[in-house]
Amino acid sequence: MDIKAVRDAFPILHQEVNGHPLVYLDSSATSQKPVQVIDKISEYYRGYNSNVHRGVHTLGTHATDEYEGAREKVRKFIHANSTQEVIFTRGTTTAINTVAVSYGRENVGEGDEIVITPMEHHSNIIPWQQLAKATGATLKYVPLQADGTILLDDVEKTVTENTKIVALAHVSNVLGTINPIKEVAAIAHKNGAVILVDGAQGAPHMNVDVQDLDCDFYAFSGHKMCGPTGIGVLYGKKSLLNEMEPVEFGGEMIDFVNLYDSTWKELPWKFEGGTPVIAGAIGLGAAIDFLTEVGLDQIVEHEHKLIEYARKQMEQVEGLTIYGPEKRAGLITFNLSDVHPHDLATVLDAEGIAVRAGHHCAQPLMKWLEVSATARASFYLYNTEEDIDRFVQGLQTTKEYFGDVF
């Protein structure tokens, strides 16, 4: 991977923050956008801004071709069988809520079980809590091991023939744990349940093959994978999506509307009520082109090297606690002695280094870790060892600053 060429593609990285060159280590919250994506969105608004699937005029046809072209790029990217299985949503959150409401209300009832894990993002907890409350189903958790992983034995014990839905993250946004999706899918299916994968931290960082994983639903967000905000994807198996009711009703998603009844368009459009996020989808298509051109395998390898390097350097810092397993995706969550993560992030920010601090939308996991908050450094294809050196230096500066707590 030509790291200089990659970095050159991201205008935002070439600036000073608080008098220091920016080190951006918050890509798990949202990634930066390459010029290819920014230009593609600008081209749409400058050159062919128009609604899709409506007019017969030239601009409208152009916009529709680009919008549907982006869908095909997503299909290829996640190895789905058909573009009918690719629904554009506002993001991971909307995608998971769509399944919880549409599939959940139809297929889950009293006495049934929904199985998740304590490492989930709030977006993959609350929709299931709400579904359980609305239907009388029970929400069950696969326990975590001390290192923040799950055991398949525990999945076997937790998932029963009463389980209707298993939902878990591909990659934990706090621990970096990579879950064994294929194996969990097999256990879910053996018990007659469907599996939803929260791929918010998976799709940006690894080759995702939804057919190989055999997951029923896979949700992810464009903004974490070099695309714009406001666009995400719900992948679903066609056989399931076909049976599901839309959750939003209005323009775009209908076939015929009568005074007292209506019928829906076929997949995927029946789930895309209203004017879609056209520029967002087109931008996501450009992001996929960009990531594909750099090469997902190269990105994975680059992140792996960064993680190894970061871990080694961070281990030199006295008073540092790193959370999560040895084998992890491209992020490291930690605490530095008794320094509150917000204080730590503030000192780092003064050095031009952006990290995340807080509960990371994972309060149950914070409780499990027995902390109120943590700091997190997350890496992506544009980060370098120099970024990590600056970050570790920043940790040392923080220690000096808060010297009395050590």
Ligand code: PLP
């Ligand atoms: N799931 C995980 C694991 C995440 O990290 C995030 C975002 O941080 C989400 C879900 C929610 O994504 P969005 O806010 O884009 O809907």
